[in-house]
Amino acid sequence: MLTLRLTLESFRFALDALKSNLLRTILSLLGVTVGIFAIIAVFTIVDSLEANIRSSLDFAGDKVIYVSKWPFAFDSGFPWWKYFKRPVPTPREYQQLRKQLGPNNKGIAIFAANSGNTLKAGSNSVSDCVLQGASYDYRAVSNMPVKEGRYFTSQEIEAARPVAIIGATIAENLFPNGNALGKQFKARGQTLTVIGVMEKEGKKLITISSNDANCIIPFGMFTKMFTLSTTGFGGGPSATIAVKGRDEDPGLMDLEYEMRGTMRNIRGLKPRDEDNFALNRPEMVAAAIGKLFGVIGIVGGVIGSFAILVGGFGIANIMFVSVRERTNIIGIEKSLGAKNFFILFQFLFEAICLCLIGGVAGILLVWLVTLVPQDALPLNMSAARVILGLLISVGIGVIAGIVPAALAANLDPVIAIRAK
Template identity: 80%
Template sequence: MLTLRLVFESFRFALDALKANLLRTILSLLGVTVGIFSIIAVFTVVDSLETNIRSSLDFVGDKIIYVQKWPFIFSPDSPWWKYFNRPNPTPREFQQLRRQLGPNNKGVAMFAASGSNTFKAGSNSVADCVLQGVTYDFRAVRNVPLKEGRYFTTQEMDAGRPVAIIGAIIAENLFPNGNALGKEFKVRGRTFTVIGVMEKEGKKLLTIASNDDNCIIPFSLFAKLFSVSTTGYGNGPSTSIAVKGRDEDAGLLDLEYEIQGVMRNIRGLKPREEDNFALNRPEMIASMIGTLFSRIGVIGAVIGGLATLVGGFGIANIMFVSVRERTNIIGIQKSLGAKNFFILFQFLFEAICLCLIGGGAGLFLVWLVTTIPQDALPLTMTAARIALGLLISVAIGVIAGIVPAAVAANLDPVIAIRAK
């Protein structure tokens, strides 16, 4: 009962202080509002940006090891020309790798892509699209989200038939009047028949990963169109081999060692020679992104923390003024038997209430920003960030209010009651 009365009285005192000096209170709370807004806004933007980028990078897949010429992350100790002089994976190496790998994989696929292609169907055309050549097991290592139609057959892959699976944007532009299945279009002087249309993904921050403007064709036909080198050297498109790992292979360590051994054997590397190929994992990109955004978050938190510090001084100033204005009341409360902890908690609770009001206003402003419609970077404020904002507000209230509250609690009742 005493605790409830204490909370109620502290809350009433806080409201009275707000009403009595409304302008002063608003100006003082502005620092907390700006500080919480800065911190939570930065974290919200960073979270949304990271989520969007990770979503854009979903195309690299999960539990996959890529055999490529270039590593995802360059070692500062290795000169760039070492990577430049490496050969690209070749179709022969893909076939040998597929035959020699053990049961640690769920599929091996080879693919390559070329951008800036123009597709035509009658009087309709669409430019700046990607043409991607893949082998049959591509759908085992990458998601091919079909909305209509079907995937390639083994016969179509082996014979290099001119059939294609197109993205939503290509389908909408080439065949605006209806179903694209079975229709024909031309690219690079060849006529292709549409056997499938992929689901529309919409805009992403990294549009290079979108399937909407992507066209998938058999790899053997792609190799003829773009003169893919059989030796790994040349100016044609870079090729990659993707190997899908199994769930029971934790960390894909067994699969990685196996791929490394098979590739070294295929390329005839001696024991002391270093690898002339890169084994890349999506986790490398994820780790790099996580490190980058954690640093951005720290910088944003420091900037917001400075604004919050100013707000904390404003709250402390209010509390000292409040103690001075209510010194007489404190003396009367003590003369009637109020304990020091009662007075201490009164002012501490008032400081926390003030900070929660300022912090709540800052969170509300961040929420207003997230409601602004935008395609480039949709912002979302999570419950964790709201809780963080409220927790910071409480911490500011405790830090800013503890000294004034202690001063009030330690006032001599005789001197306090005489104060004017």
Template identity: 75%
Template sequence: MKALRLTLESFRFAWQALKSNLLRTILSLLGVTVGIFAIIAVFTVVDSLEANIRQSMTFVGDKVIYVNKWPWVFDRNFAWWKYFKRPVPTVREFRELQRSLGPNNKGIAIFASTSGNLFRAGTNSMESCNLQGASFDYRQVSDVPVVEGRYFTQQEVDAARNVAIIGATIAENLFPGRSALGQEFKTRGQKFVVIGVMEKEGKKLLDTPSNDTNCLIPFGMFTKMFALSTNGMGGVAPTIAVKGTDEDPGLLDLEYELKGTMRNIRGLQPRDEDNFALNRPEMLANAITQLFSVIGIAGAVIGSFAMLVGGFGIANIMFVSVKERTNIIGIQKSLGAKNYFILFQFLFEAVFLCLLGGATGILLVFLITLIPQDALPLFLTASNISLGLTVSVVIGVLAGIIPAVLASNLDPVIAIRAQ
């Protein structure tokens, strides 16, 4: 009860002091507002950018291990010559994995793709389309959001039929103003019948593969149109993907089983190094996290300079406030006010001032996030709001502690005589 009364009285004294010097209060708030705005704005942009990039990378799937020739390594000192002569995954290896892998997977798929294809339907055409061949279980390892029509049947994939699932942008360009289902288009000298249209994704921040310009066909049909590579030098190199289960959250069991099976298929001896790479989406996620952690630290350092200026401004105002209210402090002490009451009073004023400035800075960032943006939608997270308010409190304590201590230690007789 006493603590609550002390808090309310300190709040009333602080509010009266701030209200009596409104112009000075506003000028003091500017420094903290600019500092908090700079820090939270940087973190907001970094978080939004990271989220957008992660969303752009969703094409790699979740809980999936990819069998490739090359490892996903983000190092400028990457020893590429060690992997140059590795063979690429083959259809035979895909079949062997289908037969050999145990219950640690939900599905195994093989796929390959080429870009820059020209699609024609009557007088309409579209360039730079991606043509992708995939086995039946491809939808188990990657998202195929069919909103109109259907996915392939097992018979269509086994028979390598001329059927296709196209992206929304392809459908809009080849068949404007009408449904694409059942329509025919031609590419690479082959005619295809549209059996499905994928959901429109829209523009991505990164130039990553998009379903909007992607055409999915049975893998057998794809191999009739394109020669598959065996060493990654000529032809199209396929990729094998294996979807993990929820019972294996780290995919460790699947990775060990997949590694052992691939080594057995390729006839590697115990002392031989792997001549394949097992890649996981977490490799991309970790690289992105490391990149943006550096950017975030750099932004925080830059914003801290503005915050430092605001803190000095608050400290200066508190020294002036102590000087102006020395006589009042002497009267309060003569009436029995304790040192901790005077200390808490001025400290609360500094914290309250910083919190007000910090909240204003956060509000400005929030207003910016409300501006519609197609390229990079911004969002303010609860963690960034908490960070801004916490930093405001810390700055308020650091800026107000010395003036508050000086005020609490004033001699009441000397203070009451001050003019």
């Protein structure tokens, strides 16, 4: 109890010292404030940027393997010209995959898209829209939340009926006065009926994935509007096949192995032939993003640490001045029986309090910045970053205050009392 009481008394002495030199206290903590602001701001921006990009990639779905001509991550040792010679996936291959794949999947879909389209409804129109054709299982392999209306029926997909599920931006522009469900609009000379409206996503850093300007129609209807490319170079949009894995196969190793064997069989590849297709998984992109932002975070932390280092030197300098000014008081305290740890904690707590106040101020500034409305990149400061800022502040306080505090604790009381 005595130790706790003395520790609390040291803390009270430290606060009294800070209050008695208010101007110096404010000037001292500015360096720490700037340093913590720099570090936490960098980490907050990096976290928000990574979260935004990952959110933008949600359209790719979870536990999904894509059959494509191009890989998500290029192999530096693979001859680049061989990628160009690969054929693109076709509807025939999609149908064969549906028949030949075993029970390791929850859905197989084929889809293709064409951008830069203008949609019209009466006197209203909206440009730069994406027309996307999809098979029935597209909802299983991709994130496509329908807010109003419904999804396609299997009969609508098989019969290639002129129905569409549109994004929120398209609905707002084509039908500004009411519900879009059941209304008709024209796209590339075809009249389509709205059966569903997707949830509004808003702006994203990677806007190519936003559903707001997407119009999804049955794949058969899409092929009536566009001629699919057989090479992947011009001549029309190219198709992609996606297969959704089961939860029982978390690594998708069984599904990937089965898909590779089935695709090689469909394309008539011999055992020694190289794959002429790519099996892509969104985790490849996520892993690359994680590594990239890990490096950016380290670089940002190093840059921000220079600012906090300057603040630490400032705190240490002020603490040395504080010890010199209060040498006489230290001598009196020690002559009255004050223990060395009491004097040590008194000055150490003062340094920590200075840094904590500066750190809280820096974190508060970052929080105020996150309140500024941002459409493309909303900033969010996590609790982990707040805790990190406080821990850094305490660490800097200990480092900056330990030497001055130790010098004060080891002063000879007789010599200290005589100091002027």
